[in-house]
Amino acid sequence: xxxxxxxxNSNPDDGKAFTSNTGExxxxxxxxMLSPAxxxxxxxxxxxxxxxGSTLYKLRMPLPAVDKDxxxxxxxxxxxxxxxxxxxxxxxxxxxxxxxxxxSQDIATAFQSMSLNRAPSHAGEEMLFGDVEAPVAxxxxxxxxxxxxxxxxxxFDDSDN
Numbered sequence: 001x002x003x004x005x006x007x008x009n010s011n012p013d014d015g016k017a018f019t020s021n022t023g024e025x026x027x028x029x030x031x032x033m034l035s036p037a038x039x040x041x042x043x044x045x046x047x048x049x050x051x052x053g054s055t056l057y058k059l060r061m062p063l064p065a066v067d068k069d070x071x072x073x074x075x076x077x078x079x080x081x082x083x084x085x086x087x088x089x090x091x092x093x094x095x096x097x098x099x100x101x102x103x104s105q106d107i108a109t110a111f112q113s114m115s116l117n118r119a120p121s122h123a124g125e126e127m128l129f130g131d132v133e134a135p136v137a138x139x140x141x142x143x144x145x146x147x148x149x150x151x152x153x154x155x156f157d158d159s160d161n
Contacts, residue, residue, distance in 0.1 A: 002026040 005023030033056050034048060042048075047059045064072070073079045103111075 003023065003025050005021060008020045008022075039048065045061045045063045047061070049057050049059055051057050073082065
């Protein structure tokens with residue numbers, strides 16, 4: 001049990017003219033998380049589940065609409081027959097398709113230099129990423145860049161005339 005309280009006296013000159021006491025008591029008691037009544041009284045489409053390390057959740061699942069749906073099949077057998085007809089898998093779908101794959105030397109070198117943050121080297125030269133010269137903002141100030149779109153729509157005509 002946890003108890004917390006405070007006492008207040010309204011007249012500090014007088015010994016006990018008025019005294020007020022406010023307190024709060026908290027006690028712990030073991031109770032079951034669920035009773036059978038909780039489970040049996042659940043409405044349709046609701047359930048309890050222990051998830052994420054025994055944390056109790058109340059689940060709410062939407063029920064299908066009462067009105068007829070053109071896309072929904074009449075029965076579960078019709079749905080499974082449709083799936084058997086239209087969905088095809090390979091007999092060993094769980095096995096890796098790339099078990100014997102080995103990349104070419106060019107791909108392996110490019111990936112290794114990319115993972116090391118380097119630009120790809122040519123003809124045995126080692127070129128570090130810092131060696132690549134990037135445009136500096138001061139150099140770009142002198143250039144006049146035309147931001148108007150002056151392309152003709154005729155350039156994009158895909159019709160076969």
